[in-house]
Amino acid sequence: MNVRIETIGQTTLVIPEGRLDFGSAGMFEKQLEQASPRKATAPAAVIIDCAGLEYVSSAGLRTFLLAARSAQRTGYQFAICGLQPPVRDVFELSGFSRIITIYADRAAALTHAPTGQP
Amino acid sequence: MRGDAAQLPVLTHFLRDFWSSADLAPAECTSFELALEEVFTNIVKHGTRPGSVSQVEVSLALAADGLTMTVEDDGPQFDPLSLPTPDVTATLEERPLGGLGVFLVRQMMDAVKYQRIGTRNRLSITKHVTR
Numbered sequence: 722m723n724v725r726i727e728t729i730g731q732t733t734l735v736i737p738e739g740r741l742d743f744g745s746a747g748m749f750e751k752q753l754e755q756a757s758p759r760k761a762t763a764p765a766a767v768i769i770d771c772a773g774l775e776y777v778s779s780a781g782l783r784t785f786l787l788a789a790r791s792a793q794r795t796g797y798q799f800a801i802c803g804l805q806p807p808v809r810d811v812f813e814l815s816g817f818s819r820i821i822t823i824y825a826d827r828a829a830a831l832t833h834a835p836t837g838q839p
Numbered sequence: 840m841r842g843d844a845a846q847l848p849v850l851t852h853f854l855r856d857f858w859s860s861a862d863l864a865p866a867e868c869t870s871f872e873l874a875l876e877e878v879f880t881n882i883v884k885h886g887t888r889p890g891s892v893s894q895v896e897v898s899l900a901l902a903a904d905g906l907t908m909t910v911e912d913d914g915p916q917f918d919p920l921s922l923p924t925p926d927v928t929a930t931l932e933e934r935p936l937g938g939l940g941v942f943l944v945r946q947m948m949d950a951v952k953y954q955r956i957g958t959r960n961r962l963s964i965t966k967h968v969t970r
Contacts, residue, residue, distance in 0.1 A: 743847060743880045776869060778876045781941035789931055807869040814946045815939050816927025 724749060726756045730837030731765040733757065734827070738773035741781030750784045757788065758797050765797040766834035770827045772803030777811050789821050798822075802830040840913060842893035843885045850897055854908075857899050865967040871908060874964050877940035878910050878919065878942040882960075885917045900949055903918070905949060905967040911958050918953045919962065920945075 722739035733756050741749055754831040758765045758810030767788065785801065812818045821833060824830035840846050851872055858868045879895065887893050893914035900907045919941045926933075927942075945951050950965040 744874055749897075778873050779937070779943060780876075780880065780937055783936055786934060786936060793931060810947075811873070812850075812925065814927075814943055816925075816929075816934075817886060819928070820931040820934065824865060 722749065724730055725756070726752070726754050729770040729831065729834075732787070732831065733765075733767045735767065735770065736773065737746045737771065740776040741774060741784070742776060743780040744780045746778075746784050748783070749800060750787060753784060753788050753812060755814040757791060758795060761796040764835040767792060767797060767799050768827070768830045768834060769801040770803050770830070771801055771805065772827070774805065774808050777808045780816060782811065782815055785817060785821060800824055800830050802827050810821075840895055840897075842879075842882050842895045842914065844880060846895075847876060847879055850851055850879060853897065853941060854899070856961050861901055862970060867966075867968050870966065871906065871964075874908065874944045874948060875910070878962055878964070881917075881919050881940060882910070882912045882914060884917075885914070901968075905965050907965045909961060909963045911962075913958055914960060916955050917960055918954055918955070920951060920953045 722737055722743060722745040725736040727734040727736065735753060735756055737749060757767050789799050800822040803826050804823060812823070824833070840849065845870055853867060854871055858865070875897065882893055882895055893912045896911045910950045922938060922941050925935065925942050927940045944964065948964050948966045952963045954961045
């Protein structure tokens with residue numbers, strides 16, 4: 722799995738590509754942690770754009786849960802977007818689609834995030 | 840093969856090779872890949888005695904009722920179907936960090952059956968596939 726990080730204003734965009742499985746979840750968890758705000762003094766957001774994510778298992782779901790909790794604790798927005806059908810299925814079956822904010826695509830997610838753009 | 844997490848990609852390749860040679864619909868492979876990962880990683884976590892690594896055998900059989908994947912290991916008795924069902928309506932704070940793997944497999948597959956045969960655990964997972 723490859724991960725790219727982009728910053729738009731106060732919003733961090735995390736873009737994983739490939740498979741988020743038992744083998745890659747540990748690395749992804751670390752990358753997410755490093756990319757996330759330590760403290761939220763101003764409105765901030767982390768968005769994970771999953772458009773390039775082909776596969777997620779329970780090991781991968783765990784990293785999303787950790788990231789969402791960390792956002793809630795620290796006080797920044799957290800959302801994911803662009804879920805492909807196999808990944809969407811896993812989010813729905815696990816009930817994660819009820820506890821994590823999901824947008825259809827990156828553009829929709831960014832309209833709700835502090836990007837410094839109107 | 841050894842019940843070692845590093846072997847997971849080898850098993851996934853085996854499944855995909857079977858999938859393409861049997862000419863099955865590619866989109867339907869994902870649920871079996873997930874089932875294989877969840878079951879295999881459970882064996883790696885639960886099915887190993889101290890100082891020894893379980894041997895795991897995976898077989899695939901295509902029949903009229905669908906594809907059956909059988910995963911056998913020689914580890915301690917462990918019935919993954921005995922694990923509690925997670926509460927998928929729990930809040931973000933309440934959700935435990937684990938316990939979803941077997942639940943996902945049961946949701947995605949048509950039938951999941953556990954048997955203890957002698958000193959071996961056998962889990963059979965069946966789902967209809969499009970040919």
